[in-house]
Amino acid sequence: MTDRKTSDHNQQQDGRASLEQLVRWRRDVRRFRPDPVPDELIDRLLRLADLAPSVGNSQPWRIVNVRSAETRTTIIKNFQMARDRSAEAYAGDQADLYNRLKLSGFDAAPVHLAVFCDRSALQGHGLGRQTMPETLDHSCACMVTVLWLAAREAGLGLGWVSIIDPAEVSKALDAPADWKLVGYLLLGWPEEEHLDPELQRYGWQPRTPFETRYFEAGSIAERAGVQADEPKASGVPMGTVTLVGAGPGDPELLTLKALKALQSADAVLFDDLVAKPILEFVRPGARMIDVGKRGYRTSCKQPDINATMVSLAREGLKVVRLKSGDPLIFGRAGEEIEACRSAGIPISIVPGVTSAQGAAASLKVSLTNRDHARRLQFITAHDRRGHLPEDIDWSAVADSAATTVIYMPKRTLAELTDVALVHGLDPNTPTIAVANATRPDEQVFIATLATIAAELHAAHPDGPVLVMVGEALRYATVRDVSEQADAIVAALDVMPGQS
Structure with a gap:
């Protein structure tokens, strides 16, 4: 494995933008x-x-x-x-x-x-x-x-x-x-804010490959007539895009294929939720582009990320789009796949350990315990507007024989649990929230469906949070923290070994 200090990255340690980020923004x-x-x-x-x-x-x-x-x-x-x-x-x-x-x-x-x-x-x-x-x-x-x-x-x-x-x-x-x-x-x-200029975004003039503007002495006359909008004629090979799952945070949960992709990348577009130690495995010299949220700007828009991936690939670069968890689980991968396909950019996907798996492993609990769960379902707690989605299948959520994992629940958890209760889900259903799953600062909140929203609101944890609901969670144990056993008893009124 290649190791290096965080300061080697374009993103400065104090959170300010690097020179390359400023130029690209x-x-x-x-x-x-x-x-x-x-x-x-x-x-x-x-x-x-x-x-x-x-x-x-x-x-x-x-x-x-x-x-x-x-x-x-x-x-x-x-x-x-x-x-x-x-x-x-x-x-x-x-x-x-x-x-x-x-x-x-x-x-x-x-x-x-x-x-x-x-x-x-x-x-x-x-x-x-x-x-x-x-x-x-x-x-x-x-x-x-x-x-x-x-x-x-x-x-x-x-x-x-x-x-x-x-x-x-x-x-x-x-x-x-x-x-x-x-x-x-x-x-x-x-x-x-946008990573691509407005004239490019609206189709007035796309960016052309760097090689159409770079010459060596003796080759000017030969290449001067090459059209900038024909990258193949310029001799520039088409680059590639790889969507890579970074996992929930623990660097040791990276797959070997993900590691190889990071160590061969020319440019890496990474989310704000990607754990910083994982960035240490990126090849030294690769361009590091933070497409998450930072104080010096507002949120990076998905169309800008798509445009940047395509633009870098057209420069002939190996581009890695690094996402927390698994890119195919609520990672907006579909939009990025379509953007690359529409532009004729070869794209591949390296799956990652999703946060639900990482959290369950930390809790040492089977999400598909055959005595309590015949189905495992992932749902998101907010739509494009940041509201609770209107098309959730509440009968499925209320199924007592299912384990439900709720992604991105911070804003709408109270509303979600209220509606689930109205649809018949038992208020005493075991419910666990996990913040920063698999990371050193992981926090676990053990409660019931009726109390989890208030408990999470009171704690106000930083970082990514997911909530798991279902009878299978009665068997969860928090890693190496004995006092959490008392929390299980208090919240669920049953010992972890009972059913």
């Missing part, structure tokens, strides 16, 4: 929340961006904070006119798509910044500009890039508007004649 935001951005944060970000490199240390950028509502209205009108003119260049379906695209975030972005390049800047004494005067513009682009990365790290989004008339914007801002507009930037808190 796109900057071209067009949908902002109107919440204000504190002036001190804007000042900090601009001062950080001001440290960007520039040719000859010329620092040619000039940043104008556009606070005036009247001036903003003038610039928005300019954008609308420029957009209408640009639309004339397109026809048919492309024209329809262009008109549907959201190409700016003027309507909600709380911060507007105009960035100019001062062509008359005396700093730097002209170093580098005698042969390449455009490096002044390039220096300003470096500054904007630093600002974008700093904004992303702070949780802000940045949109770079280019569909405007530079002369009219300069006039509206009363800019000196030697100032050339580089870009009009919109800054604010993103309304939604």
